[in-house]
Amino acid sequence: MKKYYIYGSSYRIFTVFNYIILFLAAAVCILPLVNVFSISLSSPSRAVSGEVWLWPKDFTTEAYKWVLRSSDFWKAMIVSVKRVVLGTSISMIITILCAYPLSKKKEIFRVRTLYVWIFFITMLFSGGLVPTFLIVYYTGLIDTIWALVIPGAVNTWNIILMLNFFRRLPEELEEAAFLDGAGHWQILFRIFVPLSKPAIATIALFTIVNHWNAWFDGMLYMRKSFNYPLQTYLQSLLTIDISRYLTAEQQNIVAKLSPKTIRSAQVFIAAVPVLCVYPFLQKYFTSGLVLGSVKG
């Protein structure tokens, strides 16, 4: 499309301003993270004096060593990994299984409308914090990993994304398979699923990130703090005064470290997994979002 542009001198001036604005926009997104990363790698005394900007002062990895030595941190990490693995697999199975019938036309699956309403109503209204908590409590999920996995396993938005993708697959494929004697299960798992890998990858990546990032359900449904997933553990650390809850020996180490560098290290470690899947996410999510917004 480049060759169609009409360039004038005013456009060149605009371009300069445009780059300045966009660089500023990018800077406000990334520089706070760089700043906190630098603090986590600085010596405590330089960190609290407010002189660390975008590069560590008196480089040290002590804060990271301190965080990684803590057994609570690793317990929380394991809970998080568990919930990501269990949560994503269960949620993906349910998404695929629900999207297939709902992607069928009304003529083929006559009760579709009824089912659609059952799903749709949950997008409009919810029982709220307390009733949901009580149901989770009475179904015996409190303090189990399932409390983090089951109640949110049906994600209607993901089902909609998935079914819109299914609808775009050529109908002939299904008809041909049917005439060759395939049932719905075979059509779904032998034809639809292999053809929908990009959509499945997109939704799975989003689900992984959501599970990794979730913290409120951990706080609500886990009474014992050793059951906290990493984000909940981190949340509980960031909102309390860290030095009150440590043994005398630990307090000695903290005195040398300053909670500021420790907090920064914790924040950064919790972000690492997201930063790792981010390149894959970015590759997929544009197509994923567009496919969700356009009707098949």
Add this chain to the structure above:
Amino acid sequence: MLKTADVKTEALRRKGNNIRMSTRSLHLMLLPGLIILLIYNYLPMGGIVIAFQNYNIGLGIKAFWQSEWVGFSHFQRLFSSPDFTRALTNTLFIACGKIVLGFFVPIIISLLLNEVQVKWLKRSIQTTIYLPHFLSWVIMAGVLREVFAMDGVVNSLGHILFRAEPNFWLGDKKLFPWLMIVTDTLKEFGFGTVIYLAAITGIDPTLYEAAIVDGASRFKQTIHVTIPGMMPIIVLSMVLSLGNVLNAGFEQIFNLYSVPVYETGDIIDTLVYRISMQSGQYDFGTAVGLFKSFISMLLISLSYWLAYKLADYEIF
């Protein structure tokens, strides 16, 4: 030249609706999802009865139907409670601020991004501005607390540039709601551009050619081709944001607020949490939550109806 599949399909078509695959397996596929919805979405909807009771948790599960019924007294208490009025005002202010700022910034940025012709530069800017969306509010709050701390980089910067006295930003009740609006937009604006950039990509290139033949400058092309091309998505996102009028962002505010800023920063969701989970008034907390979910339901329904009327948008 018909392939076998085509012949078979033709045969199927001619037979019309006489051949229909059994739908039993379709019902079966929906079953696991429906069971979970029934238990964890529909049962809690029934659980709102406790908003009309003196919920007695000691009765165990029977409390749902054996507690004493008190009609609308929790709601009367709600409307006479200054905490609730305050939370409602704050919620409306913060949520509307986020809707307005979060509406314009992504549109402007995507129009500006569209003018970047160096491909790798455009991609790098995109990569950078999308990133905060994928970080949890716990992490973002951790970052913001450091950045806005007394010994944080914002205060150092203010001191160097304006000789300003250090300020405890997150503890300042005048600034707090504005900070929530700005930092939320900061986290989400990049991701908000995705949908607009996709809309711009979808614009028919011949429209630009025609505009150029008519002598339109780049600016005129933006006004007369790009923006009209984005219009359906712009209208849609405007209409759908209506459903968020009572969503001021629990995760953000819960992780950043403190007692000194309750006056301007306490929202309905944080109030519900404190009433129910910290002071254990399950019934009253449910009533406050129900007020919000009821109004939200009306707003969301209205927004979907408008989206359907104005933009032909159907969710399913």
